[in-house]
Amino acid sequence: MVHRVNGILLSLGLLTFCAWLIPSTPANETSTPALTVSYRSNSKAAKEIVALVARQEKAWNKGDLEAFLNDYLRSPQVTYVSNGNVKRGYDAIREHYLKRYGNSKASMGQLRLSDLEVTDIGDKHVLCIGKFTVFHHAHVPIYGRFSLIFVKTKGEWKIMYDHSSQ
Structure with missing residues (x-):
């Protein structure tokens, strides 16, 4: 019985060691954590803005600037x-984004x-503030905060004001 328990413990130890040896993919390379959101409003508009911002993040990560x-x-x-x-x-x-x-x-x-913090500021305007990080393979990550003011025009939300700081 003691040999069997020792064998199991040895096997678990080897599995743990082997798992430690397998290179893991850095979190900044492929994982996409869910957006953390604080709704200042429970409106449909606020939820649409969060979906839009998530769509922008996805487009960026595909390398699709347009x-x-x-x-x-x-x-x-x-x-x-x-x-x-x-x-x-x-x-x-x-032009700024293309150059940078x-x-x-x-x-x-x-x-x-x-x-993200999303706040309605009228019937046709929404404020979204949050944090951003841009990871470059050859550069130090860029960290900062942003604030976006969205306007609803022709049935769609569009960014009319973008302030980003590092």
């Missing part, structure tokens, strides 16, 4: 503020959004 930018208002009034710089107009924002991140999965890296 799909990511599709949720920005196509207007000269759309505004992006980051690190002391202001970009106005969809084309200027698109490129348009491929390798150049864009992996985006993780978390700690």
Whole structure:
């Protein structure tokens, strides 16, 4: 009986050791944790915004900059503020993202959004704030906070104001 228990313990120890030897995939490479959300409103609009933000994260992680930018208002009034710089107009924002991140999965890296807080600020406007992390294979991760103001136009939510800080 003692030999059998010792054999079982030895087997468990070997399994544990072998599992430890298997290289694990870093969390920042492939796993996509669920968005953490604090609804300041239980409205349909707030839930739609969370779905939109999740869709943006997915587009980014596929390296699809055009799909990511599709949720920005196509207007000269759309505004992006980051690190002391202001970009106005969809084309200027698109150009900024292209220069900074490129348009491929390798150049864009992996985006993780978390700690979303969603608040209705009128019938046609919603505020979403949260945290972001961009993981690049060859660079130090970029961490920061963002605030987005969405406007409902032609039945769709679009980002009209984006402020990101690191």
